[in-house]
Amino acid sequence: MSRAARAHCHSELFDILERTELTAHSDEQVQRLALLIRKFLIDKVGAAGGHLGSNLGMVEVTLALHRVFRSPHDTLLFDTGHQTYVHKILTGRARSFDQLRKAGGLAGYPQQKESEHDVIENSHASTALAYADGLAKARQLTGETERAVVTVVGDGALTGGMAFEALNNIAAAPQRPVIIVLNDNSRSYAPTVGGLAAHLSRLRLGPPSQPREPAQAAGSLFEHLGLAYLGPVDGHDTSAVEEALRAARTLRRPVIVHVTTVKGRGYEPAERDQDEHMHAIGARPTPGSPPAPAARPSWTALFSETLCTLGARHDNLVAVTAAMPGPTGLSRFQARYPDRFFDVGIAEQHAVASAAGLAMAGLHPVVALYATFLTRALDQVLMDVALHQLPVTFVLDRAGITGPDGPSHHGMWDLSILGAVPGLRIAAPRDAKQLPLLLEEAVSNRSGPTVLRFPKGTTSPDLPRQDSYRTVDVLHTTPNPSVLIVATGILAHSALRAAETLLARGIGTTVVDPRWLLPISPDLLDLVGRHRRVVTVEDNTRSGGFGSALAHLAAVEHPDTSVRSLALPSRFIPHGERHTLLAEAGLDADGIARCVLNSLTPPRYDTAQNS
Numbered sequence: 120m121s122r123a124a125r126a127h128c129h130s131e132l133f134d135i136l137e138r139t140e141l142t143a144h145s146d147e148q149v150q151r152l153a154l155l156i157r158k159f160l161i162d163k164v165g166a167a168g169g170h171l172g173s174n175l176g177m178v179e180v181t182l183a184l185h186r187v188f189r190s191p192h193d194t195l196l197f198d199t200g201h202q203t204y205v206h207k208i209l210t211g212r213a214r215s216f217d218q219l220r221k222a223g224g225l226a227g228y229p230q231q232k233e234s235e236h237d238v239i240e241n242s243h244a245s246t247a248l249a250y251a252d253g254l255a256k257a258r259q260l261t262g263e264t265e266r267a268v269v270t271v272v273g274d275g276a277l278t279g280g281m282a283f284e285a286l287n288n289i290a291a292a293p294q295r296p297v298i299i300v301l302n303d304n305s306r307s308y309a310p311t312v313g314g315l316a317a318h319l320s321r322l323r324l325g326p327p328s329q330p331r332e333p334a335q336a337a338g339s340l341f342e343h344l345g346l347a348y349l350g351p352v353d354g355h356d357t358s359a360v361e362e363a364l365r366a367a368r369t370l371r372r373p374v375i376v377h378v379t380t381v382k383g384r385g386y387e388p389a390e391r392d393q394d395e396h397m398h399a400i401g402a403r404p405t406p407g408s409p410p411a412p413a414a415r416p417s418w419t420a421l422f423s424e425t426l427c428t429l430g431a432r433h434d435n436l437v438a439v440t441a442a443m444p445g446p447t448g449l450s451r452f453q454a455r456y457p458d459r460f461f462d463v464g465i466a467e468q469h470a471v472a473s474a475a476g477l478a479m480a481g482l483h484p485v486v487a488l489y490a491t492f493l494t495r496a497l498d499q500v501l502m503d504v505a506l507h508q509l510p511v512t513f514v515l516d517r518a519g520i521t522g523p524d525g526p527s528h529h530g531m532w533d534l535s536i537l538g539a540v541p542g543l544r545i546a547a548p549r550d551a552k553q554l555p556l557l558l559e560e561a562v563s564n565r566s567g568p569t570v571l572r573f574p575k576g577t578t579s580p581d582l583p584r585q586d587s588y589r590t591v592d593v594l595h596t597t598p599n600p601s602v603l604i605v606a607t608g609i610l611a612h613s614a615l616r617a618a619e620t621l622l623a624r625g626i627g628t629t630v631v632d633p634r635w636l637l638p639i640s641p642d643l644l645d646l647v648g649r650h651r652r653v654v655t656v657e658d659n660t661r662s663g664g665f666g667s668a669l670a671h672l673a674a675v676e677h678p679d680t681s682v683r684s685l686a687l688p689s690r691f692i693p694h695g696e697r698h699t700l701l702a703e704a705g706l707d708a709d710g711i712a713r714c715v716l717n718s719l720t721p722p723r724y725d726t727a728q729n730s
Contacts, residue, residue, distance in 0.1 A: 120158070128158045136213055142186050149186075149357050153178045156208060157385045159216070164204065167219040168402035168523065169227050172383035172395065174204040176304050176354075177271075180378055181205035183360035184269065184300070187368070191235045193267040194254055198247030198276050200228035200240070200527075201399075202302070210236040220523035222695030227524060241527060243492060244307070244465040245279025247272060248299065252288050255295040267368060269298045274319055275307025275442055278464025289373045290345035297373045298364070299346075302354065304382045307442040308398055312464050315340070323351050323379055341375045350377025355384060395445055415580075418554065418573040419516055423448035425555045426485060429562055430456050436562055437477055439463065439486045441470045447487035447516050467492055471499035471511075478509035483562055490515035490530025490572060497536055504568050505540045511568045512561045518547070518572035518608075519658030520687070520701055525694035531687050533572060535663035538637045542567040545637040547608030551578035557634065572608065574658070576697065579609050584632075589642035592634060597627030602715050603650040604630045605643070607657040607665055613701075614656050616708035621715055628715065636665050639672055648677040652718045654685060656711055658701065661686035685714045 120128075132155040135148075144152065156178050164171045182205070184195060190210065197203045207225065208216075212234065218224025229237035239250055251270040258266055276282055289297050303319055305311055311319075318340055328338070328348060341348045347370050352363045360378055367374045382396035383389025389397035416424075430436050430452060442465045444450045453460040463470045467488060474484035493500070493515060504511050518530040537543055546561065546569070548554040554573065561569040584592040594611060595618050602621075606614035611632050618628045629650070633643045636657075647653050647669065655666035666684025673682045687704050701707055705714060 120162075125158070125162050128155055129162070131155055132159055132208075133213060136209070136211075141182070141209065144186075146358055149182060153182060153357065154385075156182075156205060159208065159213070160204060161386055163216040163219060165400065166403045167216070167221070168400055169220055170201040170204065170399050171386075172389045172392070172397040172399075173202045173273075175386055175389060176380040176382045176384045176396075177202045177205050177302065178384070179355045179357040180271070180300065180302060180360055180380065181209065183357050183364055184271070185209045186357075187361055187364040188267055188269055191238070193269060194238055195236070196238055196247040196250055196254075196268075196270040197229060198270060198272045198282075199244045202271070202273070203229050203237075206236065207234070210234055220525075220694055222693070222699060226694055228527060243495070243527060244273070244276035245282040247276075248282050248285030248289065248297075251297045251299070252285050255289070255292070255297050259295050264296075267296070267298060269300065269364075271300045271302055273307065274301060274303040274305065274316070275311045275465055277301070277315055278307075278311065278313055278442065279466050280468055286341075286344060286346070290341075293345065293372045295373065296368075296371050298367045299373070299375050300364075301350070301375055301377045302380055303351070303377060304380045306382050306396065307465055308395055308446055309442055309444055309462060312442070312462050319377075322377060325351070327351060339375075345373075347372055347374040348377065349374060350379075352376065352378045354378035354380035394450075415551070415577040417577050418575070419446070419448040421551055421554050421578055422487075422514060422516075422558070422571075422573070423451045425558050426452050427455055428555075429559060430459065433483065433562060435482045437461065437482050437484050439470050439474050439477070439484050441465055441467045441488060441492065443487075443489070447489070447514070449487050467496040468499050471496040471513075472503045474511045475499070475503040475507065475509050478504070478511050479507070483510050483512065483565075485512045485514055485562065487514045487516065489528065490518040490533045491528055494532060494536055500537070500543070500568070501540050505542050508542055508567045510565050512558075512564075513568065513570045514558075515570060515572040517575045519574045520692065520697050520704075521575045522697035522700070523694050526691035529687075529692055530572070530574075531658065531660050531692070533570070534637065534657065534659035534665050535667075537570060538663065538665070538668055540568075543570060543637070544568070544635055545570040545572065546635045547572050548634075549579065549606070549608055549611040549632050550581045552581045553634065554578070574609055574697075579612055582611055582615065582632075588631065588646050590634070590640055591642050591646055592632045593629065594632055595628070595630040597622060597629070600627040600629040600650070601652065602626070602628045602718060603647065603653045604628055604711065604715065605647075605653060605655045605666075605669065606630060606632055607636055607655070607659075610656045610658060610706060613706065613708045614711055617711035617715065620708060620712045624716075626715065626719070637668060639669050643669070644672055644676055647673050647680055647682070651680060653680060653682045654711070654715050654718055655682065656706065657684075657686045658706060659686055660689050662689040681718065683714060683718050685711060 586593040670682035
């Protein structure tokens, strides 16, 4: 489509949305609106990057929701939040899509400050049903019984334990209406797995059901639980979805509306993409921009290659993922060693506890997750893996600032949380050479759990060590250094640039990479004692992180040494460009240099401010 044709379609879409009530449209007009929304998504998400396939599949369902229910009077919840782009378009934000996922612009997930129509911001799966249960209880207590509680949940999200816990409670209270729209496209990132997926597949093959009480005909799992069931409904037929939603509302009890959709619907490249149906895509290059330099491999790709190599050498190596074999780099291992690969669905708690069972049987599981998602399974890491000193390796992708995905995806708490787990060792590679070395050390370990964390994006150029202090790599040093800079992972690159800036100002430093961050090694602690001032650099939150752990031990062992921690602030950080967010937190070369200079400046007592 030409630029002029795209502009015309977008103008028509804006005109319809801004001049006409959605409920006033005829069926033909709704079909036209669906077509315009799809063209708009393909253009705008293609330019900015984001979740395309999942939103293309949600067009008619979202139109039906907003035609039957009155948001925000009626509460619409989405699980997960990546399927809300159409919801944003229909709630007055279409003109903001040019700034999708850019700093200060439209968020890629629901955001309360953005709109009163966005109720929950949690972008990860399996939680919205619990919110719905709580809201329904509150509506009953406050007498707001005419305000509907509607939850859209993907079939992949139902593989999570919290979803079943919530269904168990919702179904037990027939007097509290909750309408659950099951968006069944047979996928999360990957195809939905497990017995529930097989059950939904059988339901999709059956004839559409009429509203019925569970006791009359318990043909589905949901009816056995005590929920009313409507479906299957063609999720791309707005009229059919509307009819089912109106029927669900009149039942005034908990009900499942089972809609079947196609991920990537209406866009041939997305429908052909059998791996992910273009679930998430990168931004389209700006016309006229210079060609990008040859890209280094991503951290994920390097991990994928390394794990396959290790799999050939270690027969006991197995891989576990929570519905994300592609994004976490396990697809290649799955193809090469299908019998040694396990996708458990969107169920991190089960993934970790199941890995404990694998380890108990003599295998070495590698559990690959996003850093921010492992927090959902902290209890299992602590009590099922660490308590039993089991050799399980956790590989945390997207550690640190991820960028445009925003606060729910920044992996900035893992060092703080996992640092409290006894016997757990955590490593961070500074470059592409270190990742294979550290991963091999981890999977060869038999004495307890290990963690390898790395960021989103491409690998860093190699930083060879100049020297070593026992197990600590020395990357840079000068005669009589004033400050020791302890850099974690890829922030070693910024630390070295800061050291050059400081040297130009006559300030000598030593820059080291401990490789294994936590627990703090005796070698690093001994090195700290040989300096009067130390600055630690990490892309984890300042509270309870690596620097905090080192400062605590140094205060006991080396009270004359001053330790400053340079880290991410203890708050939720919005979406934006990764390098910009790191710079704002002082985690670039200039910020590190400023921190070192401040460490050399005696504290100033301002009587005016402290009087």
